[in-house]
Amino acid sequence: MKEQAHILVVDDDHEIRDLLDKYLTKSGYQVSVAEDGEAMHAHLQVHGYPTLILLDVMLPGDDGFALCQQVRKNSNVPIIMLTAVSDETDQIIGLEIGADDYIAKPFNPRQLIARIKAVLRRSHFEEEAHGDKLPKAINFGVWHLDTLAHGLINQETNEQFELSGSDFALLMLFLSRPNEILDRDTISCATRGREALPFERGIDVQLSRLRSRLGDNGKQHQYIKTMRGNGYIFTAPVTYEH
Incomplete structure (x- = not known):
């Protein structure tokens, strides 16, 4: 049986966290949530790195860019940034500092699942290409x-x-x-x-x-x-x- 992928959602919006938790769980993923960088690091310290991190750019305290850089110092876990719909600068900065992909808010949940599957396919978790x-x-x-x-x-x-x-x-x-x-x-x-x-x-x-x-x-x-x-x-x- 294939191991269940674990996704950590980091977003300060309670409604978005709850929506993503329910939708990703329904889609067959194990889901954890964190409202900011402090909660994210606390989760990583206890549970280790997940299969993938969904990381919002606009967060209180350390923003998504800073958190992405912090994660990249220790891990190559796939990261998908959640960015403002019209801000191309956020998207470019995210990729430059090591994010694997980005998706603009508001997004279609099916589009998000497609992005997650694409990123996981090229990782160790779902290495199918070769x-x-x-x-x-x-x-x-x-x-x-x-x-x-x-x-x-x-x-x-x-x-x-x-x-x-x-x-x-x-x-x-x-x-x-x-x-x-x-x-x-x-x-x-x-x-x-x-x-x-x-x-x-x-x-x-x-x-x-x-x-x-x-x-x-x-x-x-x-x-x-x-x-x-x-x-x-x-x-x-x-x-x-x-």
Whole structure:
């Protein structure tokens, strides 16, 4: 039997917490709630990290951005930010500091469930994209990727760090399809479970963050090259360890 996913909802609005608790429970998830950062940290200290965190941006005390950064210092647990419907800045900042996705309020509960499932599919909890065919490690350029731990190691400097769920999903997409032009819809479907929205900047932020991780920020990109008007292509040689 598949383990039940545990979702922690952090929102200071009692009605929203109650609504999400009931709807997510009905959808088959184990749900915990917290009204602010203090309550969130208290929950994490007692129960550990859940499968996924739904984190509101506007909170009393430490806001959602600060809490996201605090969580990211210790865990790569998937985080979906709940943002203001018209504030693109909130969405971009959330992605830049390590959130896996965002959804604007007010939202359709079915849309939220779809976003949750998409994020969980690319995490350890529901890793379905590669199944048993997922290589144990992948090498490209100076980098060695441990696909089980999501750990990335620079083989020249020994620098290492863990990738967030969304960064890992994006890198795995490129590594599984090297020398192939991937358009924005393909990237969005693979990392967010949906096509890219018109004028959406989230993909640009995510690509920029991954390039920064790889030290690929120069004018001549070594790994991920931009094909203007078409998409992006991963050009470095890739080898797999099974």
